[in-house]
Amino acid sequence: MRLVFLLLLGVAIGAIATANITSALRQRDAYPRGLMNVMQHDLARLRADGKTQRCDAATMSSLQQLRGLAGGIEVAVYAEEPPDPPFAEYARRLRAALPDTIDCKALPQALDKVGAACDACHRQYR
Ligand code: HEC
Numbered sequence: 001m002r003l004v005f006l007l008l009l010g011v012a013i014g015a016i017a018t019a020n021i022t023s024a025l026r027q028r029d030a031y032p033r034g035l036m037n038v039m040q041h042d043l044a045r046l047r048a049d050g051k052t053q054r055c056d057a058a059t060m061s062s063l064q065q066l067r068g069l070a071g072g073i074e075v076a077v078y079a080e081e082p083p084d085p086p087f088a089e090y091a092r093r094l095r096a097a098l099p100d101t102i103d104c105k106a107l108p109q110a111l112d113k114v115g116a117a118c119d120a121c122h123r124q125y126r
Contacts, residue, residue, distance in 0.1 A: 032073075032077045038069055039066055039069050042062040042063075042065050042066040042069070043115065045058075045059070045062045047111055049062075049104070050110075051108065055102050055104035059102050063098070066114075067095070070094050070098060071095065073091045086124065087121065087124075090120055090124070091121065093117050094118065097110075097116070098114060
């Protein structure tokens with residue numbers, strides 16, 4: 001009887017610990033994943049505008065938001081710790097690939113470079 005009780009207690013403690021760890025991991029990833037998903041959204045918006053050759057103020061604000069978010073990648077992923085040097089280099093290359101202004105005609109080509117900069121980091125770190 002006592003053995004069964006102890007066994008059940010062990011299972012219950014295990015389940016609670018697993019739930020806590022899972023939730024902690026999910027919370028830890030929420031910031032970088034949120035940032036990445038919004039960048040993805042901005043990039044899709046820019047791609048669509050480039051494809052249809054319809055650029056307006058909203059195109060520019062997507063670019064500005066993407067630039068702002070790209071500036072926070074290291075902090076989102078590494079928090080207080082210094083980022084891996086190659087990681088920081090990938091983030092820097094992404095920022096360098098982002099155009100300064102919207103040249104609608106050249107936008108699709110410019111965005112191919114941006115997409116390549118995203119993929120380069122993902123291949124190693126995602
Ligand atoms: C310097 C590295 C780096 C760069 C540059 C980068 N990413 Fe990421 N990305 C990551 C990492 C690391 C993850 C995994 C995050 C996690 O699961 O905690 C990730 C995950 C993602 C995800 C999946 C998020 C999820 O919900 O799991 C998307 C979407 C994404 N990135 C989009 C982008 C886009 C779009 C760009 C370029 C505009 C980009 N990333 C540039 C490092 C980078």
